[in-house]
Amino acid sequence: MSAPLFRKVVAIAAAAGVAGLSLTACSTKSDDDGSSSSGGKVTITVDCQPVASQKELLANWNADVDAFQKANPNIEIKSVSVGTQCNNPPDFTARLQGGTTTDVFYGYMTDLQQVLDSGQVMDITQYVNSSTVPTWDSVDAGAKATFTDGGKVYGIPTKNYSMGLVYNKNLFQQAGLDVKNPPKTWAEVREAAKKISALGNGIAGYSEYSAGNTGGWHFTAELYSLGGQMVTEDGKKADFNNAMGKQVLQTLKDMRFTDNSVGAKQLLQWPDLLTNAGAGKVGMFVGAPDATTAIVTQFQGKYQDWAMGPMPGQDGPAKATLGGGEGYFFKKGLSKEQVEAGLKWLAFQKLTPGKGQFDYVRAKPQNNPVGLPQPQLFTVGSDAYKQELEQRKANANVTVDDFAIFENNPVPVKVEPPNAQAVYAVLDAAMSAVLTDSKANVDQLLKTAEDKVNQVLATGGTGS
Amino acid sequence: MATTIAPGAPAEVTASRPLGRRPGRRKRRLQSNLTGYAFLLGAVVCFAVFSWYPMVRGIVMSFQRTRRGETTWVGWDNYERIVNDPSFWTAWKNTFYFTALALVLGYAVPFFVAILLNEFRHAKGYLRILVYLPVMLPPASALFLFKYYAYDPSDAGLFNAVLKFFHLPTSEWMQSTTMTMPAMVIASTWMNMGAAVLIYLAALQNIPGELYEAAEMDGAGIWRRIWNVTIPQTKLILSLMAMLQIVATMQLFIEPLILANGAGTQDSATSVAYLIYQHGFFQNDLNGAAALGVIMLVVLAGFSFVYVRLTSRRDET
Numbered sequence: 001m002s003a004p005l006f007r008k009v010v011a012i013a014a015a016a017g018v019a020g021l022s023l024t025a026c027s028t029k030s031d032d033d034g035s036s037s038s039g040g041k042v043t044i045t046v047d048c049q050p051v052a053s054q055k056e057l058l059a060n061w062n063a064d065v066d067a068f069q070k071a072n073p074n075i076e077i078k079s080v081s082v083g084t085q086c087n088n089p090p091d092f093t094a095r096l097q098g099g100t101t102t103d104v105f106y107g108y109m110t111d112l113q114q115v116l117d118s119g120q121v122m123d124i125t126q127y128v129n130s131s132t133v134p135t136w137d138s139v140d141a142g143a144k145a146t147f148t149d150g151g152k153v154y155g156i157p158t159k160n161y162s163m164g165l166v167y168n169k170n171l172f173q174q175a176g177l178d179v180k181n182p183p184k185t186w187a188e189v190r191e192a193a194k195k196i197s198a199l200g201n202g203i204a205g206y207s208e209y210s211a212g213n214t215g216g217w218h219f220t221a222e223l224y225s226l227g228g229q230m231v232t233e234d235g236k237k238a239d240f241n242n243a244m245g246k247q248v249l250q251t252l253k254d255m256r257f258t259d260n261s262v263g264a265k266q267l268l269q270w271p272d273l274l275t276n277a278g279a280g281k282v283g284m285f286v287g288a289p290d291a292t293t294a295i296v297t298q299f300q301g302k303y304q305d306w307a308m309g310p311m312p313g314q315d316g317p318a319k320a321t322l323g324g325g326e327g328y329f330f331k332k333g334l335s336k337e338q339v340e341a342g343l344k345w346l347a348f349q350k351l352t353p354g355k356g357q358f359d360y361v362r363a364k365p366q367n368n369p370v371g372l373p374q375p376q377l378f379t380v381g382s383d384a385y386k387q388e389l390e391q392r393k394a395n396a397n398v399t400v401d402d403f404a405i406f407e408n409n410p411v412p413v414k415v416e417p418p419n420a421q422a423v424y425a426v427l428d429a430a431m432s433a434v435l436t437d438s439k440a441n442v443d444q445l446l447k448t449a450e451d452k453v454n455q456v457l458a459t460g461g462t463g464s
Numbered sequence: 465m466a467t468t469i470a471p472g473a474p475a476e477v478t479a480s481r482p483l484g485r486r487p488g489r490r491k492r493r494l495q496s497n498l499t500g501y502a503f504l505l506g507a508v509v510c511f512a513v514f515s516w517y518p519m520v521r522g523i524v525m526s527f528q529r530t531r532r533g534e535t536t537w538v539g540w541d542n543y544e545r546i547v548n549d550p551s552f553w554t555a556w557k558n559t560f561y562f563t564a565l566a567l568v569l570g571y572a573v574p575f576f577v578a579i580l581l582n583e584f585r586h587a588k589g590y591l592r593i594l595v596y597l598p599v600m601l602p603p604a605s606a607l608f609l610f611k612y613y614a615y616d617p618s619d620a621g622l623f624n625a626v627l628k629f630f631h632l633p634t635s636e637w638m639q640s641t642t643m644t645m646p647a648m649v650i651a652s653t654w655m656n657m658g659a660a661v662l663i664y665l666a667a668l669q670n671i672p673g674e675l676y677e678a679a680e681m682d683g684a685g686i687w688r689r690i691w692n693v694t695i696p697q698t699k700l701i702l703s704l705m706a707m708l709q710i711v712a713t714m715q716l717f718i719e720p721l722i723l724a725n726g727a728g729t730q731d732s733a734t735s736v737a738y739l740i741y742q743h744g745f746f747q748n749d750l751n752g753a754a755a756l757g758v759i760m761l762v763v764l765a766g767f768s769f770v771y772v773r774l775t776s777r778r779d780e781t
Contacts, residue, residue, distance in 0.1 A: 090745035097750060114748040119533015202618075211725030213746060264618050266639055267725045332533075421746045425727065426550055432729045436639040452550030 042075050042341045044334075045102035048086035049079035054297070056366045064349050064356050071348075075341045078102075084298060087111070087326070096120055101331055104342040107155065109146035109325045110416055116149060122330040125153045127339045133347040138384035139377060142413065147327050156343070158350040158357070159375035160325040161288035162413045163221045164406045165189070165309045171196050171203060171283045172307075182284075182309030182405060186225075186251055189284060189312050193261035196283035204263030207282040208252060208435060212269040215431030216424025218286055220322055220417065222248045225311045227319035230417035231457065238423075238453035241446040247314075249442045253434035266435040274299045286311070288324070289374040289403065296367065303369055307402035310409040323413035325375075351377070353387035360395035371396030373407035419456055426452040519761070525754035542755035546743070549752075554731050555739040559716055561645050562735065566713040570653040571706060577657065578664030579694065592665070596658035603655055607722040610651040611638070615723065638724050644732040648719040660705060667701040668694065707771050711764055717741065736760050 050057035065077045082091065086106040095101045096118045107115060115121045130136045133156070140160055147155035169179045175195040183189040193205025209215050219240075220230050228244035231237060255262045263281075265272075274291065276282050278299030285291075289308060295301035311318035328346055330339055349356030360370045371392060378385035393400060417423050430449045433440040494501075529538040546552060581591055598606060614622045615637035624634040637647050671694065679689045695702065717737035720726060724733035726742075736756065744753030 090741070093745045093748075093750075117531050117533070117748060119530070211727065213726075265616070267729060269725050272725070419747070421742075421748075425742060425746070428727055429731045432727075436636065436729045437641070455548055455550050458548075 040074060042335075042337045043078060044075070044104055044338050044341050044345070045078045045080055046104045046328075046342070046345060047080040047082045047102040048106040049081045051081045051084055054084065056368065057297075060359070060362060060366075060368075063362075068345060068348050072341075072344065075344065077345060082106070101329075103331050103334055103338060104328050104345070105331060106326065107329050109143070109157070109327065110420060111329075112147060112149060112154060115329055116154065120329075120332055121154050122332045122334055122339065123152045123154060124156075124330050124339055124343070125151075127336070127343060128153050128156070132340060132343040133351055135347070135351045135353075135378070135384040138379055138382035139351065140379050142323070143325055143327075143377060146325065146415070147329075155327045155329040156346050156350070157325055157327040157377065158346065159290070159327070160323070160377050161290060161374060162311075162323045162376070162411065163286055163288050163321045164311050164411070165284055166277075166287040166291050167284040167307055167309065168277070168280065168282060168305050169307050169402065170280065170305050171199065174199055175205075175283070179307065180401075180405075182307070183312055184309070184317065185315060186222075186247075186312050190251065190255055190259065190261070193255055193283060194259045197259070197261040197263075201281075202263070203281050203283065204276070205259075205261035205283040206255060207268065207273050207276060207285045208262060208431070209268050209270070209273060210431040210435050211267040211428060213421055213424040213428060214269050216427030217322075217420075219245075219248055219427045219431055220420075220424070221286055221311070224320040224322055224414050225318035225411075226314050229414075230423060231453070235418045236457055238450040238457065240453075241450040245446050246442055249430060249434045249445060252431070253438075253440060253442065256435050257438040262435065267432060271299075277301060280305070289372045289376075289406070292372065293369055293374075296369065303398045307399075308373075308406040310406050311411050317409065318411045320414045321411045323415060351384075353384055353391055358388055358391065360391050364395045364397050369398050371398040371400040371403070373403050422456045423453050426456065522754045522757050525751055526758045529751050538751075542751045543759070546752045546755045546759070549739070549743075551727070551731055551734050551739055551742075552756075555734045555736045558645065558732065558734055559714055559736045562649060562716050563710055563713045565645055565649040566652065566709065567706070569649050570656065570713070571660075571709050573653055574657045574660035575664050575702070578661045578668055579690065581661065581665060582668045592662065595661050598655050599658035601655070603718050604722060606655045607651060607719060610647075610654075611723050614651075615647055638733075639729055641729050641732040644724060644728045648716075648723055648733065651723060652713075652719055660709075663701065663705065664698065667698040671697040703771075703775055707768065710767065714760070714764055714767075 049061050052058060061079065065079060069075060069077060080102050082095070087108055092107065092111070093114070095105075096115065099120060101120060128136060133139075139157060143157035143160040144153070147153060147157055165182055167182050172179045172182075172192075175192070175198070177192055177195060183192050189206060196205035197203060198205075209218050223230065223240055223244055226244040226247060228242065229239050232239045252262070256266075263276075265276075268276075273282065273285060274295050277285065277291075278295045278301035280301075292301075292303065292306045292308070295306065296303055311321040313319060328342075328350075330342055334342070352358065354360075357375070363370050378388060426449050430445040433445050434442065526542055527537060527539065528535050529541065577595060581588065581595065584591060601609075616622070616624065617636045617639050619625060619628055619634060621634075621637070623637065627634050635643050637643050675693045675697065676689055679693050684692060715737050716735040720728060720733035720735050720738050721741075726738060727734045737760070740753045740756045740760070743749040743756065
């Protein structure tokens with residue numbers, strides 16, 4: 001072969017290689033993700049497998065898969081990890097829009113609208129009943145409703161929570177506060193925060209979000225606690241520019257600039273606040289029981305430091321609190337056998353007392369909390385609830401009493417407003433203003449936010 | 465046979481040729497350019513798949529709406545909605561402000577650093593590496609350094625500690641609506657300066673030394689030499705870098721995302737690209753995000769068009 005010809009052949013081969021690689025890079029499908037029911041064996045892919053760094057959780061998951069497959073030799077579970085936070089919203093949206101979700105995929109209760117709009121979800125109404133999911137009748141009706149639209153079931157709830165006041169017992173003790181008697185009103189929160197922040201050393205008595213839409217999220221929870229609502233009943237107008245909305249912002253502003261009890265560093269998001277909490281720099285914050293799990297498993301905190309009370313209110317218990325949760329959806333186009341296999345897996349791993357996430361005997365010696373009032377999945381008084389509660393108490397590795405005040409004083413749960421993320425984004429500006437600007441005009445902030453939310457609701461384009 | 469040649473027409477057009485010769489020539493030309501085409505193929509495929517297709521798809525999506533898996537054509541609805549977004553004008557205002565500040569700081573500083581480096585007689589290589597080092601740092605890491613160490617609003621922050629040492633007033637940095645943008649520009653300039661400095665240095669080294677000698681003999685000082693020799697001699701690269709700088713800074717995204725956790729204090733960091741991200745990935749509104757992307761494309765294309773017209777006119781004169 002002549003030298004020029006050889007060069008051309010090499011160049012063509014190299015170019016073909018580049019082109020091939022480019023096309024391969026574009027491909028989102030691989031042989032591995034094929035879900036099938038060939039040869040009598042049903043295969044399903046399921047996400048939210050713990051990542052390698054979560055050693056115990058991963059070992060538990062793999063043990064569950066092995067046990068399930070042994071009991072159901074005709075079903076193969078292919079597990080997929082999607083990160084420590086199974087639903088990081090941008091990643092979740094990308095998977096959804098790219099059609100690369102697993103057959104049975106994890107999502108938040110508030111994701112239903114987005115999932116429906118993507119056209120990627122399957123109506124599983126005809127398959128869900130007490131024979132496919134034995135504890136189905138015990139599952140909390142409110143949790144089920146968040147995965148239901150127009151009477152059709154699109155997902156299975158696996159965790160249900162409501163927000164309360166999470167507090168650091170150590171800091172409470174150091175500040176001379178009663179660990180067994182957390183603040184019940186916002187005025188008491190303010191007083192306690194002053195005492196805790198007086199400990200110095202960069203400790204915030206109370207900590208609050210104000211960025212990445214989490215500020216608006218907490219504004220909503222705090223407004224609910226006073227009896228307010230984000231939008232009018234018909235969902236067409238903003239309804240927070242009133243005395244209650246003003247109180248939420250004014251209290252935070254006073255805590256920041258009059259009391260100096262919420263720390264100097266603001267614009268906090270979820271990981272920022274929990275990092276500080278894990279480092280023992282936060283006295284109190286509004287959160288759900290699983291916040292303590294995150295503090296321990298992801299942010300190097302200790303269970304014994306944390307306790308939880310109900311959401312504070314105006315003059316007594318909160319009028320309401322914000323709820324949320326998670327579950328699994330089923331990808332459109334699955335066969336009947338695959339849906340049934342998926343339900344069987346979820347029933348085993350997520351919805352059976354004593355198994356999977358409720359295997360408290362296994363979790364007890366591990367660094368996984370047993371005894372927290374979560375996942376609040378079963379209706380109080382139902383058979384599954386009684387079994388779960390009994391096993392939880394028998395195997396508790398955290399002090400159940402630390403969370404008893406929260407669990408024994410339930411507050412009515414309200415759901416997120418329509419167009420929640422867009423509304424939260426607007427309220428972030430107000431929250432960040434009162435926490436960073438001593439001259440912030442609360443009335444003006446609320447008026448501006450009201451106008452903007454009305455604009456969002458009027459154009460009504462966005463989904464969840 | 466007589467050949468008729470039309471007046472003024474190129475001879476080869478009208479000259480008669482045996483019909484079989486043309487494909488042979490084409491074939492030879494194809495063969496001789498095969499290597500070029502082969503190398504082109506990879507680039508074309510990459511551009512087509514990762515740039516052109518998404519661009520066309522984005523434009524199409526901006527006129528559609530997907531609800532319940534059903535996609536319908538909605539005309540200008542997405543554009544109307546996005547223009548009415550409460551943060552739309554704030555995002556444009558912030559983006560233009562950042563671009564303007566970056567032009568003042570991020571554009572001028574690397575040029576003068578390059579001039580300075582060019583003047584050094586010793587340790588040139590080490591200094592270049594020193595200036596280029598931040599470019600090698602992943603942008604996210606560099607910005608986290610600024611966020612947690614430089615821009616800490618307490619006195620423990622690096623910048624505040626320095627300011628306090630000189631008895632100057634400290635700043636809240638990212639927590640101040642007025643300092644958010646300058647702080648982002650400072651971080652961005654530090655991160656990206658190295659590449660620009662190297663490009664300017666290359667341009668500076670092409671300037672004939674005699675020009676400076678002549679200027680010096682005419683009694684020109686340092687500023688006069690920069691103004692009358694350096695800038696005119698690097699005009700082409702300066703104008704090119706200006707355009708690249710503006711196009712890049714208009715796409716401001718990672719700085720607000722990391723330094724300001726998104727929108728920043730009272731929306732002071734919301735950029736157009738961040739608003740696109742919000743709509744696309746948080747608000748279940750990919751169609752609105754596509755519409756805003758197209759608006760941004762039109763603005764940048766408009767700017768590029770004006771730039772090309774201005775520079776070509778200047779080159780003609």
